[in-house]
Amino acid sequence: MSISMMVLDDRYKHAEQQFNDLKANGLVAGDFEGKVWQYRSSNIPFTSLDPLNRRNHDQPPLPLVIGKLARCFIVKEILAHPSAELIIGRMASIRHLSAVMDSENIEWSDITRKVFDRTVDSISHGRSDSTIYHRANALKAFVDFLNQLSAMVDGVLLRFIDRFIKWQTGIPNPTHSALELTSREFQQREENLYTSDLHKGIAQARWLIKQNPHLEPTAGFDRIRLEATCFGMALGLRVGEIANLPKNCLFQDPNTHTTFVRVPVEKNCIPNAVPVADLWSAPLTEAYEYLLAASQDARERALDIEATGFSFIDKALAAYRGDHPLDPGAVDQLSSLGLPVEHHYFVEEICKCFPVSPKELYSGGRFYSSSVELPRITAARIAVWIDERMHQWDWSNFLNEYKKNCYSVSVIDIAKHTKSSEASVKKSKWFVDHLRTFLKGMVHDGLFKPGNKPSHAQLFDIRNEWASIRELMLSQRGFGAGVPSLVIDIRLLKRLLEDKYRFHLRRHFEEQFSMPDDGGEASYHAKHTAKGYPSKLSDNLLVIWENQFDSISELGIIPRPLFRADLYNYLSSNSSKKTIFQRLDLRGQDGEIFSITPHQIRRWVTTAILRSGPSETAVDLWMGRTPRQSRQYDYRTAKERAEYVRSLYLAVDPPQDFLGRLVIRWREESIADEQIEEMIIEKLSILNLTPWGGCTRELYISPCDRGLMCIRGFGTDSGCKSFHLNPDDLEAKAAIESLHSEYEKILKAIFDNQTDITSSIEAELDNTHAFDQHVLFVMDMVTSCKTALESYSKTKKASS
Structure with a gap:
């Protein structure tokens, strides 16, 4: 056995044990060596790419070595409990790598960076920039796994591959260009993701449905989803957060009379009690009370199932x-x-x-x-009646004497005894003649004579013959008249x-709810929900019937949660079903029928809050985002941003940038506050965002002439006069910190890790030499970054 296989087999055994532990905890399902695993209600295929067979189970398994490597790698990834989408992406990249290696007949001992480059090329065909970026990063994670794959054998550390593979994807993050305000990508992103009048479409739809309930195909078909959308409009909740709202989510503080909503935050381990703006308090309370009542029956059914099963x-x-x-x-x-x-x-x-x-x-x-x-009723009645006669052999109680000492039972006689009509007997042509022949044979054999009992041999033959006729009689099944x-x-x-109910639970809780073995029991409670998330369906606010949103069907027997697709298909025209806006012919200001994704509502709410003035930090906390994330959701115009930033320069301690120091000088010269405000308005007519702060230059008309070196010279007269520092912009602060760290590293490399560059050294530098110019530039950048960061600190101290 080769060294590589010894290392792989050692890791493979360990991975199998980890898989079994995950399976015992309900996190994965399937067989370790099977073609498909289930994780968070999604399938993870360990199969080769096959364009002719789209079903995973019909595709050939991965080759032996890469199949083992893939299982070891995926188990390692699942241990961190990531999203199903991430694991699916990881596996997709491995399958592409396998296809490239197979087509080029490459062995693992010969693998190089070029193989991974060609794999990225194969992934790139027909896929979006975002998909290519994430698949390439998944491949990079697999390369890191290969580099670390080793085992200790007889005290010697052995590696799976002989040499370390240093490989970078070379794929830029498409999000960065989409966040650059002057880029075409940002404009296109704004057009696609932000609809300024979406609230009008949703409000009109809700009003029409409430005033005209007959517009709903079935009760709750529209209103449940429209009232659920109210939580998104009021609080900017994600779809998953709306679907997971607990039934007691709404409450009012008895002291302040403020309405709060308990929100299980999707991307944060800590749930929030979010205050509701007074404007939204009444609509949200009405929506909550409707949803609580509309879901009551389905919620009680879920509670019944959790207690006593089916x-x-x-x-x-x-x-x-x-x-x-x-x-x-x-x-x-x-x-x-x-x-x-x-x-x-x-x-x-x-x-x-x-x-x-x-x-x-x-x-x-x-x-x-x-x-x-x-079977047909007539055939069944006659068959059951004859079965009883055969078992009890009491024919004598039903015989007719058609002549002296001659007895018989006819088909018509049996029909009368079974209360079957003669017409139905006559229609039973597939067996009547055979039955008559059978009864005549019994008469001929004298089996109907009073007191006559058949021998064991006769009884055996009679019953066998009857069994054949009986099978024929009962062969016509499924339809009658x-x-x-x-x-x-x-x-x-x-x-x-x-099985269907557990499928709904798997999909909602992203957890395995396997069917119990025969005679066994299995819980209907989730075991791995995040804090604040209900672990039982009966604790959810939104519980609906299985066919609640199927306009041509009954509601169904079992309840289910509200899924993300229920809202996306209802509001967005990307689905095969008609949206509420298409059904009601509701159009936006551009004349087009509304088509909204639920996440667009979140972007709309973010922009509305930013327009009202709160800092980005407050908005991040309100929306349950990571700090500085709101920049990606800010669709205010440059004018609107400028209006907010102006207020910072009218404060007692303005920002320490060029305009801030100018304001301080104007005040020292006793210029009236009204004049200062006019000059600030004139200077700050617009504000574009840059990675390090704001820029008042009209970038479309007058492009930046400093090469976007916004920070250089900050705090001095040589600083950019168009650059403005917003103390609330933590995204910009993080970018400045990163810039400071980068230039400090360069400075330490130049001066042999000296932490303090003396003024005498600086004085010796000659700005006519290229190298000295570079050193001065680096030092200037370090100083400027420090000054900018000190401005953040001063503002923080002043506000505390």
């Missing part, structure tokens, strides 16, 4: 049959096939007890596999419903 089906059907007993013909249909009456119910009975469409139970329906087709005739095995139906 026994509610047995109870409801048994109670109905107690009030509406089966007629004898229906009982005979079941008895003729040996079906226990207490476990089998007719479609009509199920539809009376539960809001389920018969189409779902008949052929082609999703519950058809739990059905049993029944053109009407479907079948029953549902409740045991199988409950199994199908439970």
Whole structure:
């Protein structure tokens, strides 16, 4: 065995143990060496790319070595509990790498950086810049895994690959160009992601539906989703946060009378109690009360399932049959096939007890596999009657003496005894003649003579002959008089419903809810929810029926959560279903029918809050984002940003940039505050964002002539007169800190790690030499960054 395989086998055994531990904790499902794993309700395929077979199970497995490497790598990644999307992306990159290595017949001992470059090239065809960037980074993570893959064998550290592979993706992050305000990407992103009048479309839709409930195909079809959207409009919640709101999410502080919403924050481990603006308090309270009432029945069903499983089906059907007993013909249909009456119910009975469409139970329906087709009533009645005679051999009680000492039983006689009509018997042509022949044979053999009992041999032959005829009689199943005739095995139906219910829970909680073994039990509670997230469906505010949003179907038997797709398909025209705006013909200011993604609502809320004046830090906290993230959601115009920043220069301690120091000088010269304000307004008519602060230059008309060296000379007269520092802009502060660290490293490299450059050294530098010019520039940048960061500190102290 080669060294590489020894290392891989050692790691493979360890990975298998880790997989089994994850599986025991309900985080993954499937077999370790299987083609597909399940993680967070998503499939992770360990198969080769095959354009002819799109189904993972039909694709060939990955080659042996890369298949083992992939399993070891994916287990390591899952241990960190990342999103399913990240794991799927990791696996996609490995499958592309496998395809490239297979097509070029490359061995692992010969792998080089060029192989990974060609893999990125193969990924690039027909994919977006964002996908290419993330797939390339996934490949980089796999390279890092290969570099670290080693094992200690007999006290010697062995590596899977002989040499360290130093590889960079070379793919730029497309987000960076999209955040550059003067870039075409930013303009296109704004057009695609920000709709300024979306609130009008949603408000009009909600008003029309509330005033005209008949516009809803079924009760709650529209209003549940529109009222849920109210939480997004009021608080800017993500779709996942709306779907996970607890049923007690809304409350009011008894002292301040402020309305709060308990929000399970999607990208933060700490849940928030978010205050609701007075403007939104009444609409949000109305939405909450409607949703609480509209979801009550579905929520109670979820609670019942969590407590007693699917026994509610047995109870409801048994109670109905107690009030509406089966007629004898229906009982005979079941008895003729040996079906226990207490476990089998007719479609009509199920539809009376539960809001389920018969189409779902008949052929082609999703519950058809739990059905049993029944024989015709006449055939079943006759078969059950003859079965009893054969068992008891009491024919003498039903014989006709057609002549002296000659007795018989005809088919018509049996029809009378079973209360079957002669017409129905005549229509039963597939078995009547055979039955007549059978009865005549019994007459001929004298088996109907009073007191005559057949021998064991005769009885054996008679029963065998009857079994053949009986099978023929009961062979016509499923329809009677053109009407479907079948029953549902409740045991199988409950199994199908439970499997579907657990699928909904897997999808919502992103956790495994495996079906229990026969006779076993499995919980309906999530085990790995984040803090603040309900762990039971019955604790959710939004619980709906399975077919709640299907306009042509009954509501269904089981409840389910609200999914992200329910809102996306409802508001955005990218789906095959008509949106609420298409149905009501609601159009925006551009004349086009509204098409909104739920995340656009979040961007709309962010921009609205920023326009009202709060700092970006406050907005980040309000929206449940990481600090400085609001910049990506800021769609204010340059004029609107300038209006906010002007107020900073009118404060007692203005920012320490060029304009701030100018304001201080004007005040020292006793210039009136009104004049200072006019001069600030004239100077700050617009404000564009740069990585390190703001710029009042009209960049489209007059491009920057300093090469975007905004920071250089900050705090001195040589600083950029168009650059402005916003003490609330933590994104800019982080960029300045990064710039400071970068130039300090350069300075230390030049002066052999000296931490303090004396003024005498600086004085010796000659700015006519290229190298000295470079050193002076680096020193200037370090000083400018320090001065800018000190301005942040001074502002913080002044405000505290």
